[in-house]
Amino acid sequence: MAAGYRFTDYIPPQDDKTGFESLLQIFMQLITITSGDVGEALSWLSSLDKQYNLTNNEYGIGNFIEDLKAKGYIDENEQQKGSFELTSKSEINLRRSALEEIFGKLKKSGKGNHTTPHTGQGDEASTDRREFQFGDTLEQIAMTDSIRNAQLNHGLGDFFLTENDLEVTEREHKSQTSTVLMIDISHSMILYGEDRITPAKKVAMALAELITQKYPKDTLDIIVFGNDAWQITIKDLPYLQVGPYHTNTVAGLELAMDILRKRKAANKQIFMITDGKPTCLKEGIRYYKNSFGLDRKVVNKTLTLAAQCRRIKIPITTFMIASDPYLKQFVDEFTKVNNGKAYYSSLKGLGHLIFEDYSRNRRKTF
Structure with missing residues (x-):
């Protein structure tokens, strides 16, 4: 030894x-x-x-x-x-397992809301101090600091408090966030020898469980889009399958906008997980489809909706799980028109990117 x-x-x-x-x-x-x-x-x-x-x-x-x-x-x-x-027990277990797998290394904290950059009569005390203003509540007055100000201003002999002596604690406003998660279920999500739908499902389950546990005042709506778009519940996620569909991004965005218009939250956003280009439109009862390259008719309609979302202050964050240069070029243009964000992610890093973006967005008002 x-x-x-x-x-x-x-x-x-x-x-x-x-x-x-x-x-x-x-x-x-x-x-x-x-x-x-x-x-x-x-x-x-x-x-x-x-x-x-x-x-x-x-x-x-x-x-x-x-x-x-x-x-x-x-x-x-x-x-x-x-x-x-x-059973429902298994469905809950799946969401919790996804949360632990994707976000398990995050520090746990109590239930919270989404802070905004504004101060005033809010929900939660901050460490900042300021002078008393009309409308401040009694609970906001920092008594120790106010008494110290009175002693400095008037001396110890004849102690009294005036309005000019008072300091108050700032309160941070809290705001709800409404998120729509769009999941591409077109056939390309299982083509080329790679399962892309399973990671997308896991991310959706993890995000749903995260919001339910930590941000109960927020809302999460989930929609899938192929030839058409429709809303699904959290309960449906484990059973989600890819269909023999094209990619009707327009239908997905239209449905997402309709959902968010009904939400009263200050913060609204769309997360879109996709691996391919828009290839489909619905015109009346017929579908206009073109899988060869980027069809200008489909692309223009998609970009028009991106601009509409920008006008009503709904940013779109695109999580692109494909690396084709011409597709990146399209997503760059789409993101610029919306003034949103885009990530070119591997399947492995998808969950962490979505959580980081969600966490960042909860600290601001769009």
Whole structure:
């Protein structure tokens, strides 16, 4: 033993998770990939078990399925005998798992709101002081500072307070933020050997859980867009699938604008996750489609809506998960017209970018 040091045998850290907890973590990942198909997820889990020996003689996949039922994660499907479906407990677990996976390293804090750069009669005291003004409340008066001012101004012999002696604590205004998250579900989200929809779903679930937990006064609306656009609920996210669709960005933006017009929050914004160019418009009952290059007719309509959003102070942040130069050029033009922001992200960094942008926006009023 060297002086000042003591050496012992190295014992590698042990996985303290039970067999059920370890398998549950994998199962939840598979459920997201299979869009809520319990049977397919269990089949994949069995294949992984065969390849990587996830279970042992004491605890097998059959035990895991029984525990899933007993603990309330899955139920028998009443319409399809012999099959299973997710419960609300699983849906909540998926959102919390996504939040932990994507934002898990963030420092936890209490429930809050979104600060604005304005001061005055707000919700929460700040550290700033200023002179008393008409309309300030009694609770805002900083008594210690005010008494000190009176002593300095009038001396200790004949103590009295005047309005000029009073100091008050600034209060920060809080504002709600309304966000619409647009998710591209066109066919290209699963083309080229890359699953892009699963990370998008995870980000949406994590963002929904974050807002629910930390910013309960905020609103989050989620819409998907392919040939058309429609609104979905948070509950629908695990089951979201890509369709044989083109990319009707115009329909998505129109629906997002309609939703935000009804919101009374001071801050309004659109987050758009997409990997492709706009390729589709709906004209009456027919669709105008062109997947070859950037169609000027489709692009012009999309840029017109970007400008409309700018006029009504709705910034659009585009998270582009593709790297084609001509697509970047389009997104740059779209962003310039809207005066918004654009990120060219890998799938791995998508969640952190969205959280950083959301956090930054909550500190200002658009």
